Amino acid sequence: MVLLAAVVATSGAVAATRSRRAKTTAIAELLGRLDPDEVAPATALLAGELPGGRAGVGWSTLAALAVDPAPEPSLTIGQVAAAIAEVRRIRGAGSGQRRAEALAGLLGAATAAEQEFLVRLFCGELRQGALEGVMVEAIAAAAGVAAEPVRRAFMLSGRLPATAEAALRGGAAALAEFRLEVGRPVRPMLASPAEDLDSALAELGAVSVEYKLDGARIQVHRDVDEVHVYTRTLREITRHVPELVGLVRGLDCRSVVLDGETLALDDSGRPRPFQETMGRFGAQNPRELLLHPYFFDCLHLDGRDLLDLPLRERLDALERVASRHRIPAVLSPGAERAAELFDEALSAGHEGVMVKDLDSAYAAGRRGRAWRKVKPEHTLDLVVLAAEWGHGRRRGFLSNLHLGARDPDGGPPIMVGKTFKGLTDELLAWQTAEFPRLETHRDDWTVYLAPELVVEVELGGVQASTRYPGGVALRFARVRRYRPDKDAASADSIEAVRGMLPGG
Structure with missing residues (x-):
């Protein structure tokens, strides 16, 4: 049995280095020492996630606990997973007190270092989606297989612990058993930004050019009459979108998996604000605002998987x-027709266009550059790291945002700037109410957050700077909107930010 202390030590070693190889080696070494039943929970812990998912415990509950640490490490990985499962099961009258007692029992068996790790784990402060890429490579190294089968199994399962368990149990043969399962969401393929339309066309060759809608990503699954609808983050929203369910159920097929966008339209057919579309995903009255789907990919049709085609x-x-x-698109257009489609998309109220390699297979994440997005203005999706209390008219509100880019080597988001521009009174009020729920700590001026919220910012460009650890700083950054459909793993990377440097 492996102790939690080994996970804490490995996590610390990973956090202490910027070397992707060193991170991979440290994680692989620990994975290779685990008993079979420890692999799944340990993988979750190493990725900064609670085994089994969220447990309904917030910072306020943990902050109210004052538990002396154990003098020596004794907690095993299995005991930690069992304790977390127990906390998750607590429901009903008096659940708050019973949950606190269960947490106190867990923390009381932990050393000071383990307590700090567990508190950060429950608060989401350790959860780094960007670490998934390093975890995939570490799992491959520990199992003695190539990274690609692990990456593919993760895409199809959507669960890193299950992927690790299969890899270390049965190697490449066990990983190959993962298939696209209608009804189980596939991790989505993502796009990377292009400097402009001409460069994207020149880079990719034979392409599809399609509208880039200002909507929310959806993935729909149908097996006969059973339909499921998922968001970009694989959250199921089926019960909130009956019009999409009915539409997919009416398609002429037995089974299908479609990738696309959905958005609400006004009476003239133009897109409503993005926030109105996202609001439907949690609406109490699902008929209050109809959503329209626009599909751009087909991953499965009538018993045949199409991912590799x-x-x-x-x-x-x-x-x-x-x-x-289907989303409006043109296949293999010349430069002139592609430019016309770009203008048509903007005139219709959309963001720009996507340029996609017609010879590319479907692959989760931003691996490669087969899908490129082209928009008229520079925008980045960044992680909110903290917010400063405002002054003057904004006194009493959390205002100036600290913004971070995703670290592709699995570290925490890398700070690249601050901004308070573009924040309306409504957003200021929302931030001030919402941010304390994600708070990890604070000082006199700043509330620091678990890296979960993604905000889209417009900017005039970037410049080299020694002020921030990434060596770059945003210029004229302005908040455009929050992106509740995205998580930190979907944020733009520090490489993308550096790529915007003049001559980059």
Whole structure:
């Protein structure tokens, strides 16, 4: 049995180095020492996640506990997983007190270092989606397999602990058993920004150019009459979107998995504000604002998985099953027609266009550059790290945001700037109410947050700077909107920010 202390030590070693190889080696060494039943919970812990998912415990509950630490480490990984599961099961009258007692029992068996780790774990402060890439490589190293089968299994399962368990149990053969399962969401393929349309066209060759909608990403699954709808983060929203369920159920097929966007339209057919679309995902009255789907990929059709086929063949399948609901697109356009489509998208109220390699397979994340997004203004999706209390008219409100870019090597987000511009009175009020729920600590001027919220900012560019650890700083950054459909793993990387440097 491996102790929690080994996980804490490995986590500390990973946090202390910027070397991706060193992170991978440290994690792989620990994974290789685990008993089979320890692999899944330890993988979750190493990725900064609670085994089994959220447990309904916030910072205020933990901050109210004053528990002396144990003098020596004794907690095993299995005991920690069992204790967390117990906390998660507590429901009903008096649950707050009973949950606090269970947490106190767990923390009382932990050393000071383990207590700090567990508190940060429950508060989400250790959860770094960017670490997933390092975890994939470490799992591959520990199992003695190539990274690609691990990456593919993770895409299909959506669960890193299950992927690690399979890899260390049965190697490449066990990983190959993962298949696209209709009804289980697939981690989505993402796009990276392009400098402009001409460069994207020149880079990719034979392409599809399609509208980039100002909507919310959806993935729909249908097996006969059973339909499921998922968001970008794989959260199921089926019960909130009956119009999408009915539409997919009416398609001429037995089974299908479609990737696309959905958005609300006004009476003229133009997109409503993004926040109104996202508001539908939690609406109490699901008929209060109709959503319209626009599909751009088909991953499965009538018993046949299409993930590994070129995009051009997946688009043929999409045309067969959902031609009336395809996103506006042109295949293999010349530069002039592509520019016309870009202008048409902007005139229709959308963000720009996507340029996609017609020969590319479907792969989760930003690996490679097969999908490029082109917009008229510079924008970045960044992680909110902290907020400072405002002055003058903004006194009493959390205002100036600290912004971080994703570290592709699995570290915490890297700070690249601050801004208070673009924050409306409504957003200021929302931030002040919401941010304490994500608080990890504070000082006289600043509230520091678990790195979960993603905000989209417009900017005039970036410049080299020694002020921030990434060596770059945002210029004229302005908040455009929050992105509740995205998590920290979907934020733009520090590499993307540095790529915006003049001559970069």
